[in-house]
Amino acid sequence: MTEERGGKGSLAGGGKPRRWLVTGSGGMLGCDLVAALGGSSDGVTALSRKELDVTDEVAVAAALADSRPDVVVNCAAWTAVDDAESHEDEALAVNGAGAANVAAAIAAGSAAPGCRLVHLSTDYVFAGDAAAPYAEDDAPAPRSAYGRTKLAGEQAVRELLPQAGYVVRTAWLYGAHGPNFVATMIRLERERPTVDVVADQRGQPTWTADVARQVIALARSEAPAGVYHATSSGVATWFDLAREVFLLLGADPDRVRATTTDAFPRPAPRPAYSVLGHDAWSAVGLQPIGDWRLSLRSAFPALVQELP
Numbered sequence: 001m002t003e004e005r006g007g008k009g010s011l012a013g014g015g016k017p018r019r020w021l022v023t024g025s026g027g028m029l030g031c032d033l034v035a036a037l038g039g040s041s042d043g044v045t046a047l048s049r050k051e052l053d054v055t056d057e058v059a060v061a062a063a064l065a066d067s068r069p070d071v072v073v074n075c076a077a078w079t080a081v082d083d084a085e086s087h088e089d090e091a092l093a094v095n096g097a098g099a100a101n102v103a104a105a106i107a108a109g110s111a112a113p114g115c116r117l118v119h120l121s122t123d124y125v126f127a128g129d130a131a132a133p134y135a136e137d138d139a140p141a142p143r144s145a146y147g148r149t150k151l152a153g154e155q156a157v158r159e160l161l162p163q164a165g166y167v168v169r170t171a172w173l174y175g176a177h178g179p180n181f182v183a184t185m186i187r188l189e190r191e192r193p194t195v196d197v198v199a200d201q202r203g204q205p206t207w208t209a210d211v212a213r214q215v216i217a218l219a220r221s222e223a224p225a226g227v228y229h230a231t232s233s234g235v236a237t238w239f240d241l242a243r244e245v246f247l248l249l250g251a252d253p254d255r256v257r258a259t260t261t262d263a264f265p266r267p268a269p270r271p272a273y274s275v276l277g278h279d280a281w282s283a284v285g286l287q288p289i290g291d292w293r294l295s296l297r298s299a300f301p302a303l304v305q306e307l308p
């Protein structure tokens with residue numbers, strides 16, 4: 001999908017961003033970001049994987065030179081966490097080298113002067129064994145191939161664009177435009193009398209539309225380059241989230257039964273504690289995303305409607 005809507009100008013002129021380029025625009029977050037930008041007068045170039053493969057260095061530079069964006073949001077990613085264990089080189093090509101290609105093209109001046117890059121990353125860069133929320137500047141220690149490749153992308157963005165590179169880590173995403181845990185639970189509620197869900201992993205269920213709003217607010221702000229955590233507040237287990245989905249469907253939440261991570265062996269290790277701190281937002285005068293239950297309630301009608 002390629003979309004073009006009006007809007008010209010650049011951050012170099014001291015104004016707000018007027019032209020955006022979104023890579024990976026066909027993904028779950030990319031779709032919501034393009035939709036959120038569509039409501040503004042800004043120009044949006046939305047490039048799905050078919051239209052721009054971020055592993056193609058020449059194509060990336062050409063796409064930026066063509067649309068001269070003030071902001072690039074890199075939503076392109078290899079997100080198959082388990083497959084990355086056996087295909088780490090391919091995942092690294094997208095998550096590491098792909099991110100570097102985008103950052104390098106901006107650093108080389110292919111985009112508008114002063115162009116910023118917002119690059120999406122993940123809680124999987126952390127070890128996931130903490131007992132308190134991970135701060136933005138805590139030391140990463142990924143335990144999976146996916147986490148290692150995403151960390152490589154973060155490092156490339158920060159090295160190549162120290163003044164204009166924004167790393168936005170998110171986690172436990174659900175949305176109307178891609179496979180996700182909430183959609184799976186809505187389906188399973190219809191299909192099964194009971195569902196077993198792990199109750200020993202903690203995180204922050206996060207709506208893609210909330211992340212899209214955070215990304216836009218960040219790129220429009222005067223916030224300095226660096227790392228920001230775009231997850232809901234509050235903490236839940238997958239079991240808590242599944243029960244909340246059943247409640248919102250009007251179903252008996254006791255049909256969700258607690259189980260353990262060990263009962264569901266997966267190729268990639270799952271973090272037991274994936275809770276991210278949000279201090280960087282308030283330090284730059286922006287509100288973090290609110291409580292996960294409130295967001296789920298707002299998102300729910302659209303999520304149910306999207307399912308067959």
Ligand SMILES: NC(=O)c1ccc[n+]([C@@H]2O[C@H](COP(=O)([O-])OP(=O)(O)OC[C@H]3O[C@@H](n4cnc5c(N)ncnc54)[C@H](OP(=O)(O)O)[C@@H]3O)[C@@H](O)[C@H]2O)c1
Pocket residue numbers: 023024025026027028029030048049052053054055074075076077078079094098120121122123150169170171172173174178
């Ligand atoms: N989903 C989550 O729970 C979660 C959690 C933490 C962080 N994140 C991060 O959030 C961001 C957005 O994730 P998402 O959930 O929207 O993922 P998604 O739905 O898988 O979207 C990623 C998009 O990138 C595209 N893509 C893959 N390889 C590409 C390439 N070489 N060039 C250009 N595009 C390519 C994919 O296209 P195809 O579908 O055609 O392959 C897909 O449309 C990613 O950076 C991800 O790491 C996600």
